[in-house]
Amino acid sequence: MIKITNLHASINGKEILKGLDLEVKAGEVHAIMGPNGAGKSTLASILAGREDYEVTEGSVDFDGVDLLALNTEDRAREGLFLAFQYPVEIPGVSNVNFLRTALNEIREYRGQEQIPAKDFLAMVKEKSKLVELDAGLASRAVNEGFSGGEKKRNEIFQMAMLEPKLAILDETDSGLDIDALRIVSNGVNALKSDNNATIVITHYQRLLDYIVPDFVHVLHDGKIVKTGPKELALELEEKGYDWLK
Amino acid sequence: MEVLDNKITKFREGLAKTNLSFREESLKYAEDTLTELDFPTTRVERWKYTRVAKIANTQFSSRKDVVKQLNLPIQDAYTVVLVNGYFDKELSSKNLPEGVEISATSQSANNLLGKVATIKNEVFTALNTLYATDGVSLRIKAKTIVDKPIQLVHVITGENTIATVRNVLVSERFSEAEVVQVFLSENANASFTNNVSEIIVEEGAKLVLDKLQNESESNFHYSNECVQQASNSNFKINTITLNGGLVRNDLTIDVDGENCETHLNGAYILKGKQHVDNHTVVNHLKPNCHSNEMYKGVMDDQSTGVFNGRILVSKDSQKIEAYQSNGNVLLSDSASINSKPELEIYADNVKCSHGSTTGQLDDEAIYYLRTRGISEKSAKALMVTAFISDVTKRMDNDKVVEYVHNQLHDRFGWDF
Ligand SMILES: Nc1ncnc2c1ncn2[C@@H]1O[C@H](COP(=O)(O)OP(=O)(O)O)[C@@H](O)[C@H]1O
Ligand SMILES: [Mg+2]
Numbered sequence: 013m014i015k016i017t018n019l020h021a022s023i024n025g026k027e028i029l030k031g032l033d034l035e036v037k038a039g040e041v042h043a044i045m046g047p048n049g050a051g052k053s054t055l056a057s058i059l060a061g062r063e064d065y066e067v068t069e070g071s072v073d074f075d076g077v078d079l080l081a082l083n084t085e086d087r088a089r090e091g092l093f094l095a096f097q098y099p100v101e102i103p104g105v106s107n108v109n110f111l112r113t114a115l116n117e118i119r120e121y122r123g124q125e126q127i128p129a130k131d132f133l134a135m136v137k138e139k140s141k142l143v144e145l146d147a148g149l150a151s152r153a154v155n156e157g158f159s160g161g162e163k164k165r166n167e168i169f170q171m172a173m174l175e176p177k178l179a180i181l182d183e184t185d186s187g188l189d190i191d192a193l194r195i196v197s198n199g200v201n202a203l204k205s206d207n208n209a210t211i212v213i214t215h216y217q218r219l220l221d222y223i224v225p226d227f228v229h230v231l232h233d234g235k236i237v238k239t240g241p242k243e244l245a246l247e248l249e250e251k252g253y254d255w256l257k
Numbered sequence: 258m259e260v261l262d263n264k265i266t267k268f269r270e271g272l273a274k275t276n277l278s279f280r281e282e283s284l285k286y287a288e289d290t291l292t293e294l295d296f297p298t299t300r301v302e303r304w305k306y307t308r309v310a311k312i313a314n315t316q317f318s319s320r321k322d323v324v325k326q327l328n329l330p331i332q333d334a335y336t337v338v339l340v341n342g343y344f345d346k347e348l349s350s351k352n353l354p355e356g357v358e359i360s361a362t363s364q365s366a367n368n369l370l371g372k373v374a375t376i377k378n379e380v381f382t383a384l385n386t387l388y389a390t391d392g393v394s395l396r397i398k399a400k401t402i403v404d405k406p407i408q409l410v411h412v413i414t415g416e417n418t419i420a421t422v423r424n425v426l427v428s429e430r431f432s433e434a435e436v437v438q439v440f441l442s443e444n445a446n447a448s449f450t451n452n453v454s455e456i457i458v459e460e461g462a463k464l465v466l467d468k469l470q471n472e473s474e475s476n477f478h479y480s481n482e483c484v485q486q487a488s489n490s491n492f493k494i495n496t497i498t499l500n501g502g503l504v505r506n507d508l509t510i511d512v513d514g515e516n517c518e519t520h521l522n523g524a525y526i527l528k529g530k531q532h533v534d535n536h537t538v539v540n541h542l543k544p545n546c547h548s549n550e551m552y553k554g555v556m557d558d559q560s561t562g563v564f565n566g567r568i569l570v571s572k573d574s575q576k577i578e579a580y581q582s583n584g585n586v587l588l589s590d591s592a593s594i595n596s597k598p599e600l601e602i603y604a605d606n607v608k609c610s611h612g613s614t615t616g617q618l619d620d621e622a623i624y625y626l627r628t629r630g631i632s633e634k635s636a637k638a639l640m641v642t643a644f645i646s647d648v649t650k651r652m653d654n655d656k657v658v659e660y661v662h663n664q665l666h667d668r669f670g671w672d673f
Contacts, residue, residue: 060628088630100625104643113639114629121630153643154625170629 013038013178013209014059014079019070021058028054030234031070036178039206043220043245044213046231047253052213053097055231056182060094061087075177088114089121091177095167095184097213102154107166108136110154111173118174139172143199160187168199175203180211185219197222217249230256264313265295265380271318272388277362277423279386283371287386294380306563306595307505307534312477317419317449319390324348324412324443330469330660331437334408335359341413342390342420348410356401356432362392362423369425373455374483379507381479385453389423392454395436397462399429406435406654411450413441413472418448425455428462428490435465437657440501442472447502449477456484456492460514463491467657470506471499471664474529481507488514488543495652496552498525498533499664509538515545523552524648526665527560527592534563541570541577544604550581553648555641556592557669564596566611572603581611586618586644588637638671646673 014036021029028051036042046052058065059072061084072079077090102110116126127135140150143165155163164184171179181200185193200210200223212223220228220242228244229236230253237256238244269291296313297304321343329336337359338348344361353359362370374382393409413420428434440450450472458464472478478501486492498504504525512519525533539548554562564583585594598611618640626636645665649658662673 062624084624084627085630085632088628094628096625096628100619100621102619102622102625102640102643104646105622105626105639106643110626110629110631110639113635114626114631117632117635118630174629 013075015073017071019058019072020068021054021065022068023054023065027068028065028234029058032231032235034229034236036209036211038209040227041204041210041212041223041225043225043228044211044231045215045228045245045248047215050231051234052231053182056094056180056213059087059092059180060084085117086121088174089118093171093174093176093179095164095171095179095181097182097186099155099163099167101156101158103156105154106151107149107154108151111136111170114174135173140169142172142202143168144195145169161189161192164188164196165192168196172199172203176208178209178211179203180213182213183215184212185214185216193219194222217245220245232256263295265291267316268313269388271316272419273319275387275389277370277389277391278366279370280368280372283386287383290378290380290383291387294378296380303536306561307503307532309503311503312449315417315447315449317417319419319421320415322414324414327410327412327441329408329410330439331406331408331654331656334406334437336408336410337393338410338412339391339393339420339422341415341418342392342422344391354404356398357403357407358394358396358398359407360394362389362394362425365394365425369427369455369457370423373457373485374453374481379481381451381505382453382481385421385423385451385481388421389453390421392423392425394425396427397429397432397434399432401429401432401434403432403434406437409436409438411438411440411452412443413445413448413450413476414443415448416446418445420448420450422450422452424453426464427457428459428464430459431461433463435467435654437467437469437654439469440472440478442476445473445476447475447477449479451479453481454483456482458484458486458490458492460487461489464493465653466494467652467654468494468496469499469657469661470497470501470504472501474500474531475502477502478504480505482509484508484510486510486512486514486517486519489516490514491518493520494522495648496523496535497661498527499661500531500668501533502531504531504533506535508536509540511540511542512546512548513542515543517546519546519548520651521548521550521552522648522651524645525552525554525562526645526669527555527562528557528669529560530558531560532562536565538567538569539579541568541574541579544573544575544577546574546577548579551648551651552583553645554583554585554594555588555645556585556594557588559589559591561592562594564594564613565599566597567599567601568609568611570602570604570607570609574604575606577604577607577609579607579609583613584644585615586641587615588618588641634670642671642673
């Protein structure tokens with residue numbers, strides 16, 4: 013699904029990723045853990061195509077496509093989705109309106125017909141149920157005045173609507189109480205299939221009780237310094253990260 | 258006062274004096290104004306950001322013309338058409354409902370001309386008074402509730418044409434009406450529309466005026482609406498500038514009665530080298546009234562905007578609620594806006610607020626939308642249309658809003 017090789021990236025001349033390797037196959041769930049400032053969000057942003065970062069070395073193959081050669085929107089159209097650590101508020105632009113635009117532009121890119129209005133509304137209804145997002149929130153302006161938890165649920169709602177091949181969830185658990193955590197995780201698990209994959213970025217083990225990873229990676233100082241089975245998360249919870257330095 | 262070197266004498270040479278039945282004192286006042294003043298320079302405070310040299314330096318002429326097909330916002334309306342400031346009987350509705358009188362200003366025995374439009378030292382209004390060829394006189398009789406919108410269409414055609422239009426709109430006591438005033442051009446180039454409307458909203462009356470400006474990008478346009486509101490009346494004006502090269506809108510509302518509601522909404526969506534200047538005044542002369550003003554502008558390329566909104570609350574006008582906001586989005590580094598709210602409040606028991614914002618579209622938001630598969634262009638369009646919709650949402654007539662959206666779609670490629 014995705015193969016990241018020797019990725020180096022910097023921002024404002026400061027190197028953040030220092031030769032990162034990672035491979036995720038279809039049907040897998042990978043967790044990336046690591047202390048604050050390790051470069052987890054940077055990795056997510058670079059994969060999503062944020063232009064502030066400069067990739068100085070390395071490559072990313074996304075299902076046969078050179079991901080780094082694509083602009084942000086084309087990466088999404090190829091099936092990449094990023095659930096933001098800090099979702100952005102967009103005044104006045106309604107969730108539903110923007111998702112319809114997104115779906116239709118993705119479909120156009122793939123040479124598909126526009127989605128019929130009826131199907132779209134049915135989909136909104138079904139998918140908002142999945143993350144128990146209030147029907148009212150779906151039609152409100154994107155994230156405007158949403159609580160922290162609502163914003164995170166809205167990210168997963170969007171993920172459900174767009175049905176990506178690869179979803180990267182950046183600290184989706186932060187700021188969630190236990191109920192919201194369960195709802196969000198159920199949503200993510202329900203979307204899981206043999207044809208898609210998920211990268212879960214977190215620095216709490218808690219989330220991984222709900223979204224069970226096939227592999228856990230530790231990102232430290234711009235590199236993956238350790239990879240292990242799901243039990244590694246428990247070990248990290250106990251011992252912290254210092255022993256890996 | 259600082260003036261250009263007497264351009265106005267030359268400007269007046271080719272124009273014929275008005276035949277409209279102005280009061281003697283109005284004509285004299287206009288003549289005095291033009292004897293004393295020339296075209297304003299940017300040293301005149303009210304014209305600080307708007308240069309009118311292009312108007313002053315053009316020799317305009319007045320001419321009659323005929324037009325055929327018009328793309329109008331509303332099909333089902335009582336429609337009146339003026340071409341170059343002359344009434345067009347052919348294109349105007351023949352059947353009017355009970356209680357509505359519409360005629361050419363030249364045909365109406367009207368003693369209101371010049372009564373309401375009394376802005377001091379205003380050269381373009383004085384020119385309008387002295388050279389108006391015609392206009393619309395509209396009277397909604399007392400207690401009449403008009404079933405369909407009344408659509409006033411002003412078309413300008415040809416090169417260096419001047420259309421000098423003088424309208425009088427009267428909403429008599431407890432009447433209700435919606436007037437849609439549309440300014441269009443047909444094969445016009447560097448022509449000039451000078452439009453002055455005197456508007457009286459009597460006790461308990463309700464009047465909505467949609468003013469849609471959609472002339473060619475080379476056209477000049479001066480508008481002056483002077484409104485008088487009596488007690489318990491409700492007046493709403495929506496000024497939407499869709500096109501036009503140099504546009505100046507003066508809007509002055511005297512709220513001269515208690516328990517009035519006043520709404521001023523405006524949108525200006527510009528590109529190229531367009532320049533649009535909105536000067537509004539809400540004059541609260543009596544207590545217990547409510548006014549609400551929202552103007553929003555979007556400026557691309559090298560276009561420039563001006564917003565100057567004054568709210569005056571006189572000493573004895575207690576319990577006034579007056580709100581004003583002006584928001585601007587600049588889509589290019591070369592676009593600019595001068596926004597100036599002015600509150601002058603002499604009463605102590607009032608609620609007034611104003612706010613002005615200018616900014617570019619939020620890059621974070623654009624990025625966020627793009628990560629969902631939306632192109633940069635569509636992302637911007639989504640945000641801009643949402644921004645303008647704050648104004649169009651306040652408009653009552655869906656057909657008018659649809660027209661506005663369609664025009665913006667054609668001009669900017671935005672979908673609403
Ligand atoms: N715009 C920026 N300019 C300079 N340094 C930055 C910028 N953004 C992030 N960084 C730095 O990059 C490092 C990694 O940040 P981040 O990827 O957000 O870490 P994590 O998500 O793992 O907590 C941090 O040291 C942070 O200070
Ligand atoms: Mg982070």
